Amino acid sequence: MASALERPLLLIGCGKMGGAMLEGWLKSGIAAAGVWIVDPAGAADFAGAAGVTIVADAAELPGGLNPEVAIIAVKPQAMDAVVGAYAKYTDPGCVFVSIAAGTTIAYFERALGADAAVIRVMPNTPAAIGQGISVLCPNANTNAEQAQMAQRLLETVGEAHLIDDETLMDAVTGVSGSGPAYVFWMIDCLAQAGVEAGLPEGLSASLALQTVAGAGQLARSSDDPPDQLRRNVTSPGGTTQAALEVLMADDGLKPLLARAVAAAARRGRELAG
Numbered sequence: 250m251a252s253a254l255e256r257p258l259l260l261i262g263c264g265k266m267g268g269a270m271l272e273g274w275l276k277s278g279i280a281a282a283g284v285w286i287v288d289p290a291g292a293a294d295f296a297g298a299a300g301v302t303i304v305a306d307a308a309e310l311p312g313g314l315n316p317e318v319a320i321i322a323v324k325p326q327a328m329d330a331v332v333g334a335y336a337k338y339t340d341p342g343c344v345f346v347s348i349a350a351g352t353t354i355a356y357f358e359r360a361l362g363a364d365a366a367v368i369r370v371m372p373n374t375p376a377a378i379g380q381g382i383s384v385l386c387p388n389a390n391t392n393a394e395q396a397q398m399a400q401r402l403l404e405t406v407g408e409a410h411l412i413d414d415e416t417l418m419d420a421v422t423g424v425s426g427s428g429p430a431y432v433f434w435m436i437d438c439l440a441q442a443g444v445e446a447g448l449p450e451g452l453s454a455s456l457a458l459q460t461v462a463g464a465g466q467l468a469r470s471s472d473d474p475p476d477q478l479r480r481n482v483t484s485p486g487g488t489t490q491a492a493l494e495v496l497m498a499d500d501g502l503k504p505l506l507a508r509a510v511a512a513a514a515r516r517g518r519e520l521a522g
Contacts, residue, residue, distance in 0.1 A: 368385050
């Protein structure tokens, strides 16, 4: 992937998500010397990365930087105060890739100029270990080469899918963007349930973590769909069936997750204003 970028990669904001993606890119072979980070907090996790340049403000970037791609990883609430400073990179052919939840393509076209090439992306934090999944939606100013470059960039840290319907992005956010947090919470809840059933805390934590990790890997590698894998482990009248009767009840896990995804999608639309 290092050879795929001929000009610098500019990362605007290096919080949890931006940092996770950058960590994955550096592991995948992106040349650190071509990475510029703008982060007022100093991007401490990458301060020791040889070749990466970190500045606190856009005003500190050199005049001739000319990035090939600018990753906008700023919180939506801070966007108004930040993004306009990068409009100068629109004309040289930079493609702006936003990972900000709820922030629309139209917003960036207003802030960066009507001719700006903008790709709205929803990634997730497993990108840090090359296991992320991202959905990309380019605007009409983004040419095929730019869209493919951005997709390849995201594929170095997991799966990446291109869509052309921006209205799907809030639902994507609710499923995969916020989804890792649901899984982490489920691990915590499963471990706590084990403790309440009498297991030592350390053992219960290990059982919960490896069960979720192993089940996910099995689902990924199996030719069977998740529904069939569930049936494979469920004996009639057995222990798994007893548990699933609780989880699959009318007020069980399915409607709970549906409400959670809907809440995340709704918040994404609220952030868009």
